Amino acid sequence: MSSVEEIANPGNSNTPVEHKLDASMSSSKTKVRHPKEKSRKGSEVWLHFTKIYKEGCKKPEGAKCNYCHNTYAWLSENGTSTLRKHVANCSKCPYNHEIKKQKTLSFQSVKEEGSENSLRLWKFEQDACRDALAQMIVKDELPFRFVEREGFRHFCSVMQPNFRKLSRITVARDCVTLFSNEKKKLRNLFMKSNQRICLTTDSWTSLQNVSYMCLTAHFIDKD
Structure with missing residues (x-):
């Protein structure tokens, strides 16, 4: 109310009250902006396309797919619906999980009589x-930090871009989960077969003066 009273009592000023109100409102409107107008983000489609420019022109005249290298005529005034449709149907895009027309086939080795590959x-x-990955860490006796190394992550990005990066803490948890699952399988095997198990222990000391003890279980399975 204090600001309204000051405008209603302009004092010695010859400016009408209506003109002062209009001036103050117009100045306030020019200062206030919508949050979207401050920093407008670009479309996510440009993660899969590259803009094509002519020499000496600042505005793009086309877009090129980063996977199949098909080009489309595109101007900055146009929308990105055509580009989005292409990304969704691009057969070479590694981020398309489901392709309706084509499916991936692979040869996997199976232990069956008379067949080596399936x-x-x-x-x-x-x-x-x-x-x-957890099985590889255990079998090859690799450190957990192996999954955070630059070479392994580059290999995964080239082989399968859909594979999300993991930390050494996550891999350690996966190894513990793998151990628990295998322990349950082995316990169920011994409970169903009702067979005898022979345990053998061996202990030794390494060159670094570290003591080890190994426990080996021998038993006869169905094979």
Whole structure:
């Protein structure tokens, strides 16, 4: 109310009250901006396309797909609906999980009589890749920080871009989960077979003066 009273009592000024109100409102409107107008983000489609420029021109005249290298005429005034449709249907785009017309086939070795390889449908699964990675860490006796090294991450990005990066803490948890699952399988095997198990222990000291003890279990399975 204080600001309204000051405008209503202009004092010695010859400016009408209506003109002062209009001036103050117009100045306030020019200062206030919508949050979207401050920093307008670009479309996500430009993660898959590259703009094409002519020499001496600042505005793009086309767009090129980063995967199949097809070009489309595109101006800055046009929308990106055509480019979005192309990304969704691009057969070479590694981020398309489901392709309706084509499916991926792979040869997988199976232990069956009279067959060495088997032709099966393949589908990317993040959980299956994490389980295989935990098995590799255990079998090859690799450190957990191996998954954070630059070479391994570059290899994964080239081989399968859909594979999400993991930290050494996540891989350590996956190895513990793998151990628990294998322990349950082995316990169920011994409970169902009702067979005898022979345990053998061996202990030794390494050159670094570190003591080890190994426990080996021998048993006869169905094979």
